Amino acid sequence: MTGNDVVLALVVVTALGFDFTNGFHDTGNAMATSIVTGALPPRVAVGVSAVLNLVGAFLSTAVAATIASGLVQSQDVTLTVVMAGLTGSILWNLTTWYVGIPSSSSHALIGGVVGATMAAAGASAVKWQGLVAKVIVPAALSPFIAGSVAALGTYLVYRVTREVSEGPRTQGFRSGQVGSACMVSLAHGTNDAQKTMGVITLALIASGTLSTGAKAPDWVIGSCATAIALGTYIGGWRVIRALGKGLVEIEPPQGMASESASAAVILSSTDFGYSLSTTHVATGSILGSGVGKKGAVVRWNIARRMVVAWVLTLPAAALVGALAYWVADGIGGTGGVVTIFAVLVLASIAFFVASRHPAVTPENVNAAWTGSVIPDPEPVPATDEVAP
Template sequence: MDSDIVLYIVVATALAFDFTNGFHDTANAIATSISTRAMSPRAAVLMSAVLNFAGAFISLEVAATVAKGIVEADAVTPTIVFGGLIGAIAWNLATWWFGLPSSSSHALIGGMIGSAFVAKGADVIEGDGVVEKVILPALIAPTLAFIVAGISILVAYRVVGRQRPGVVNRGYRLGQIITGSLFSLAHGTNDAQKTMGIITLALIAHGDIAANDFHVPTWVVVCSASAISLGTYSGGWRIIRTMGSRIIKMDPAQGFSAQGSGAAIVLTASHLGFPLSTTHVISGGVMGAGAAKRLSAVRWGVAGNIALAWLLTLPCSAVIGGVAYGLTQIFGSDAVGVVLVALLVIGLIAAAFGSRLRRGPAITAPTATAEVPSS
């Protein structure tokens, strides 16, 4: 009975992480469309939520990587998975609080690594998998997006250089609806699978699925797709502001180039099974589209803060995941520790949000505008 209770809590926590992933990463797909007035905020969020849901059904390659390529599946217990999820949720909420785009993917992977390390030691961490599937893509993907978006915007400006600005902007805004849709689909394909992989890993640890017969149950796919789409629809407005207006003053052509290059890279990574950070990709694309116009167009101070959040994500979420697992073990190996830690986390989140609500009203959807406020 205790193991069943732990499994239920783990599944609920995984879906809670999936929800935070959705609202934390909403900006990745739609911030540029909102900033350039290609779409209204609510229409963009709705479109992104629907396509996040649809994208979750396209592929399961990333789910397999998360379930089998980071931590040895045979060594994982549901409590280890719980600790990793707490690490990921805590980091997502912390970076959202400060409006910093960070990687939900790396938060989840870091949390799992930290929890497994405290529980079983370094031997259960698949170092080659972490380097090949996580660290190298984290370095390559934003760099590639930076280059591709930079080249794309130079080509775009060359093609339309003699056309009237009004006609050009209208055309690229229509194009942004397409590229924004593709990026939302790509986000659902890559990010929802991470939660699928984690829940499947918990089912393997619980004995519901044989380790040598990896498959993702249909109910896991549907629940994960639903959670991330609901999170996306709730809208992470703080990070949307950072991504859409504080890195560069964006025009529709730049938004089109950043989204298009990002969507192509994320869809390719999903096909190959890489749990890519969509945050890294779109941030690299936005910076590349700005820097190609002129280096001073990029607010490098904001970019530096984002880069710092990237660097801190894996180690910080790993520490939190390890601490969360350690707290569960204070009360023994049964379900008591997991239940108490879950209640503690819920209480801390409620207290934090309650204090912010007492200080002032919640941030609402940003008004779509072509002009960007100074940072």
């Protein structure tokens, strides 16, 4: 096995590791509201989400094509660049997961790859028009679109069912949430799993295994689908709590409206090949469901924290990706890639060890949502803003 083969193998393993972190980081996008409202038990919810993420990953490759050839000049990308970009994205994912902030795994990946590419070949190696059109504009608009749809949907479902008694209405919408949550999971697979497929395809092109413009091979699609499904099943309990409990006090009608809005926006963007942040969409939908219900408490202070993380994600991941490239390039050859791989493994272990003290687990998460075990992400002041 040549040094190039070793580096390619490490890049593929690291990319699948990112896909795994994407799965547990973004589980909350699909299942947070369903778990909080009692529509689905936690383990059942993440199990169903895992299966549908797996299925969704096979339904489209449009986003994978955007990542592989639409953001950076393929001829300027080396295996070291791809490895450095993955390092930036994974470290940012782990950091935001640890503190329970639903940042965008997608933008972390894109930021890492763009930063490493710029460090290696300069700003001219980035396809800025594609980056703006396929990433930045959708990132800016999607939370507002999803939030508006969810707000309107929430208003309408409460309006239409205002004569229905509380018990039957709650039970009916809990049942409806099962279907809407499944659609979000399926949509998540069609969009997020594609990004890692695109990165691995980019690495295969850089190594000379595939020609420029080639599509993701079947084994890449299958391995990425499996990795994100496994990550989803492990469950991102910290992020689930922040999304499901921290932003809005969710009731089943709101949950169904927000999930339906998320699924519609994500599936539409996938059809156009937009590398959308499902985290942004889900958060916008949940906030919209709070706005659409008269008298609902919306914790805008926590939302502002999330927005700060969103704004920082692309540049922060790009900076780490660039630093990782400079370290690997300074060491040179296979040794440079092996070094940043080792650093990444050690950092990942450190985050997981630290996360155990304390950790949110499936066994205590239901009690946590009733307020009896784990405190809220931060105290909620008595003067919380209330949606009109």
